[in-house]
Amino acid sequence: MLLCNSLLKGTYKITKGRGNKASSSIEVPNIITNYGLNAIGQGRADLRYFCLGRGNTPSKPEMTSLENYITGSQEASSERIYSNISIKPYWVRREFYYRFPEGSLEGDFSEIGIGGQDAAQNGSNVFSRALIRDLNGNPTTITVLPDEWLDVHYFLTYYLPSEDVVGSFVLNGKTHFYTVRPAELDSQGTRWTPSNRPNSAVNRAFIYEGDIRTERESPLPPSEEVHVSNDTYVQDSFAKTATIKVFPGKGNFDNGIKGILFRTGMSSAYQIGFDPPIKKTDIQTITFKVKHSWGRDQS
Numbered sequence: 001m002l003l004c005n006s007l008l009k010g011t012y013k014i015t016k017g018r019g020n021k022a023s024s025s026i027e028v029p030n031i032i033t034n035y036g037l038n039a040i041g042q043g044r045a046d047l048r049y050f051c052l053g054r055g056n057t058p059s060k061p062e063m064t065s066l067e068n069y070i071t072g073s074q075e076a077s078s079e080r081i082y083s084n085i086s087i088k089p090y091w092v093r094r095e096f097y098y099r100f101p102e103g104s105l106e107g108d109f110s111e112i113g114i115g116g117q118d119a120a121q122n123g124s125n126v127f128s129r130a131l132i133r134d135l136n137g138n139p140t141t142i143t144v145l146p147d148e149w150l151d152v153h154y155f156l157t158y159y160l161p162s163e164d165v166v167g168s169f170v171l172n173g174k175t176h177f178y179t180v181r182p183a184e185l186d187s188q189g190t191r192w193t194p195s196n197r198p199n200s201a202v203n204r205a206f207i208y209e210g211d212i213r214t215e216r217e218s219p220l221p222p223s224e225e226v227h228v229s230n231d232t233y234v235q236d237s238f239a240k241t242a243t244i245k246v247f248p249g250k251g252n253f254d255n256g257i258k259g260i261l262f263r264t265g266m267s268s269a270y271q272i273g274f275d276p277p278i279k280k281t282d283i284q285t286i287t288f289k290v291k292h293s294w295g296r297d298q299s
Helices: 036-042 116-120
Strands: 002-018 021-029 050-051 067-073 077-084 091-100 107-109 110-116 125-131 143-145 149-157 165-173 172-180 204-210 223-230 239-245 257-264 269-276 286-296
Touching: 002 110, 002 125, 002 143, 002 165, 002 172, 021 077, 036 125, 036 286, 050 091, 050 116, 050 149, 067 116, 091 269, 110 116, 239 257, 269 286
Parallel strands: 002 286
Antiparallel strands: 002 021, 002 149, 050 067, 050 110, 077 091, 091 149, 107 143, 110 125, 165 172, 172 269, 204 223, 204 257, 223 239, 239 286, 257 269
């Protein structure tokens, strides 16, 4: 089993104002719920709708909805993508945004969430939930008057693993050492771009004859695409396993298979290097099992 792991962190920013002027703004840490982490593994995570409520119970991972839902947004826009790919820990971030226009809200609000249409309609099945807090971190309410607008933002950050994962396995009586690290960090727009529907499934895999390289790059070519199948997600595991098969006719490189690259629906890519390279014949099938895990960043 070849392992890789990523951490997720979310933050809300809430701003109100009237006309062209903002009157107050606050950033609010969140809890990414167990529902949200499970939804990633089940391929049904959704971050397109905000919801507001008047609950005051502290957020817990096992919560699946707002405590006292009041209203939800229309579909949010995804505004900007940020990244730190110059110094570890590397991370990439996407901003989701919606404005409740003047006249659409009135009253006090104390909790916020983001999710799919269920979240917008009744505050359920939220990917994350947070209490609104003041500048000192204490729970509070935000009061919206009929002539005020309310902007809500959600920033979802993926943290890449900072250290290689290393290990070994025995194949045909020979010990092979492996190194796992992120790949293709420079390919933003297609890789490492947080999605509004993150999905942990492995969707493509490639084998390479050359060495793996830095987190910014892919292994060295030549390469061939190979078969991927995903195992059924296990509830509350926050991990997805997949099988990569190199069938006869594939991977018969002169120097053997020295690297694998696979991509996931979480908009991420990982590379695995082998030492010594794996040799195969034209009639052999080689099977690799990879495991991608994720969790909430607690910092």
